[in-house]
Amino acid sequence: MLKILRRIIRMTGKYKTRIRLSYIPAFLKGIMLKAPLFLSFFVISLFMQGQMDTQKCLYFGIAIVASVILAAVFEHVSNVLQSATGYMVFADLRMKLGDHLRKLPMGYFTEGNIGKISSVLGTDMVFIEENCMGVLSELVSFIIAQGLMTISMFAMNPWLGLLSLAVVAAFMIVGNLMLKVSLKHSVIKQEGSESLTEEVLDFAEGIGVIKSYNLLGEKSKKLTDEFAKSCRESIAFEIAYGPWARALHLTFGIGTALMLALSGFLFSQGVIPDTYMVGMALFLYDLFGSVKGYYSQMARLTVTSASLDRIEEVFDAEEMKDVGWKTFTQADSEAAAIEYDHVSFGYTGKDVLKDISFKVKPGEMTALVGPSGGGKSTIASLLARFWDVGNGRILVKGKDIREVSLGRLMDQISMVFQRVYLFQDTVYNNIAIARPDATREEVEEAAKKARCYDFIMQLPDGFDTVIGEGGASLSGGEKQRISIARCILKDAPIVILDEATASVDADNERAIQEAISELCRNKTLLVIAHRLKTIRDADQILVIADGKIVEQGNHAALMDRQGAYAHMVTLQAS
Numbered sequence: 001m002l003k004i005l006r007r008i009i010r011m012t013g014k015y016k017t018r019i020r021l022s023y024i025p026a027f028l029k030g031i032m033l034k035a036p037l038f039l040s041f042f043v044i045s046l047f048m049q050g051q052m053d054t055q056k057c058l059y060f061g062i063a064i065v066a067s068v069i070l071a072a073v074f075e076h077v078s079n080v081l082q083s084a085t086g087y088m089v090f091a092d093l094r095m096k097l098g099d100h101l102r103k104l105p106m107g108y109f110t111e112g113n114i115g116k117i118s119s120v121l122g123t124d125m126v127f128i129e130e131n132c133m134g135v136l137s138e139l140v141s142f143i144i145a146q147g148l149m150t151i152s153m154f155a156m157n158p159w160l161g162l163l164s165l166a167v168v169a170a171f172m173i174v175g176n177l178m179l180k181v182s183l184k185h186s187v188i189k190q191e192g193s194e195s196l197t198e199e200v201l202d203f204a205e206g207i208g209v210i211k212s213y214n215l216l217g218e219k220s221k222k223l224t225d226e227f228a229k230s231c232r233e234s235i236a237f238e239i240a241y242g243p244w245a246r247a248l249h250l251t252f253g254i255g256t257a258l259m260l261a262l263s264g265f266l267f268s269q270g271v272i273p274d275t276y277m278v279g280m281a282l283f284l285y286d287l288f289g290s291v292k293g294y295y296s297q298m299a300r301l302t303v304t305s306a307s308l309d310r311i312e313e314v315f316d317a318e319e320m321k322d323v324g325w326k327t328f329t330q331a332d333s334e335a336a337a338i339e340y341d342h343v344s345f346g347y348t349g350k351d352v353l354k355d356i357s358f359k360v361k362p363g364e365m366t367a368l369v370g371p372s373g374g375g376k377s378t379i380a381s382l383l384a385r386f387w388d389v390g391n392g393r394i395l396v397k398g399k400d401i402r403e404v405s406l407g408r409l410m411d412q413i414s415m416v417f418q419r420v421y422l423f424q425d426t427v428y429n430n431i432a433i434a435r436p437d438a439t440r441e442e443v444e445e446a447a448k449k450a451r452c453y454d455f456i457m458q459l460p461d462g463f464d465t466v467i468g469e470g471g472a473s474l475s476g477g478e479k480q481r482i483s484i485a486r487c488i489l490k491d492a493p494i495v496i497l498d499e500a501t502a503s504v505d506a507d508n509e510r511a512i513q514e515a516i517s518e519l520c521r522n523k524t525l526l527v528i529a530h531r532l533k534t535i536r537d538a539d540q541i542l543v544i545a546d547g548k549i550v551e552q553g554n555h556a557a558l559m560d561r562q563g564a565y566a567h568m569v570t571l572q573a574s
């Protein structure tokens with residue numbers, strides 16, 4: 001258990017001192033909690049010895065009230081120090097996590113980690129933040145209070161002291177076994193909640209596909225199975241944990257009874273005076289309350305352990321190195337805008353690109369064509385450093401992209417993806433995100449060039465209309481044009497264009513083509529093309545198959561060759 005406490009303290013980083021400082025009021029609170037009991041004991045003793053008078057009674061009364069007030073004050077100070085620190089720690093941790101996620105390669109997000117990230121941000125951090133930071137000072141108070149009770153038992157009689165120590169030891173054995181069970185099950189429960197989150201996200205995101213393919217029954221069943229599994233895990237936890245929690249209660253009852261029996265025996269033998277006997281009756285029900293409270297709180301902390309594991313797992317994922325120091329200057333524009341130099345790359349355990357080399361001159365258009373799964377998207381993704389190359393290098397304006405900071409590299413590149421993502425925000429902010437310092441006129445100008453100004457003005461609040469989650473209230477073509485407006489506003493010299501395969505109506509198609517022509521004016525273009533007629537004017541066409549460049553040239557040259565490209569053109573025409 002000390003291990004968990006140490007991990008929590010380690011996590012507090014620069015706030016460690018504040019947390020440690022909070023132990024002082026927690027320590028004092030522990031003393032003050034027991035003070036009324038001891039004061040009452042002295043009052044009873046004095047009464048029984050006939051030494052109590054009105055003045056003493058008044059002083060004791062004041063002391064009891066003061067100890068209660070002081071306990072509340074110390075609790076408040078310790079809570080402020082600890083809980084407030086907890087919120088600060090987690091505010092920092094969330095920022096750190098956000099920064100870390102930003103630096104992870106795209107692969108991390110496609111390898112089944114979305115559920116884990118959601119759980120870490122949505123459940124684990126909130127749980128530790130709300131439950132655990134305050135618990136630390138509680139634990140200190142419990143330990144102090146229990147220590148005081150045991151010392152006072154020794155002060156009354158060594159046998160009473162020894163028995164109370166033995167009962168505390170029994171609590172520790174039962175309590176630690178209970179924590180072990182709780183720890184084991186909390187790991188299972190946390191893993192279950194992770195896969196449940198994953199399933200819920202999958203269901204919510206894919207609801208369109210699920211409905212259109214009539215998979216509602218099948219997918220709902222998967223989801224229902226996950227809910228049932230989560231329910232079974234919770235019941236299994238209760239079944240395993242319950243007996244130990246009851247055993248803890250039992251230890252409390254038996255321990256208290258043994259203490260009463262021993263003190264009665266010692267009194268009957270004349271070993272302890274009658275005042276002590278009355279005192280025991282007073283202490284009895286609070287004698288082991290602190291150690292019991294300690295283990296109840298620790299049970300809450302064990303859930304933390306699994307949460308801490310997952311937070312650390314996300315932090316342990318290797319970041320993409322962003323240590324580039326070079327910047328682009330005006331003089332660089334002479335170099336090839338893009339150059340792939342013997343690039344090879346593989347996803348985890350799967351080689352995809354083999355020895356890819358080509359150059360794109362500034363202002364020219366290069367199209368990537370070829371069979372599905374050949375590696376076109378992967379080639380484009382490497383340029384934006386979604387992943388880093390395995391071998392070889394990619395140069396932008398003559399500089400290895402790993403030697404330039406990601407921020408500077410992204411200044412050079414705009415990307416139009418097939419799958420458009422719009423934030424749940426105003427149309428204006430969805431476009432302005434590309435260049436937050438842009439003026440309203442510039443944003444509207446970009447919208448006009450992307451052929452979306454007219455339909456935006458017809459929305460209820462024009463540019464200030466909030467788009468639904470994922471841009472649900474706009475058509476596919478409209479969303480696509482807003483994403484192109486973003487890129488036009490960004491005005492980066494290189495444009496990566498993943499040509500849409502989804503069919504849109506003729507009007508939308510024309511508008512999108514016009515928007516793309518605006519975006520591509522005077523830019524260096526890397527286009528992933530699916531419809532060959534759109535890239536006839538490309539300066540260079542690369543046919544990618546099985547991770548290699550199998551043909552290279554312009555349309556006319558490749559048609560003359562009568563190879564793979566010519567074959568694809570004939571096939572599409574027919």
Ligand SMILES: Nc1ncnc2c1ncn2[C@@H]1O[C@H](COP(=O)(O)OP(=O)(O)OP(=O)(O)O)[C@@H](O)[C@H]1O
Nearest residue numbers: 107110347348352371372373374375376377378379
């Ligand atoms: N994130 C990923 N993790 C693992 N393998 C991947 C990943 N993305 C793509 N692949 C694999 O890499 C290979 C190349 O895929 P890529 O998407 O680059 O091909 P493509 O030519 O763009 O295909 P398409 O025209 O269908 O989009 C495929 O075998 C694909 O399964």
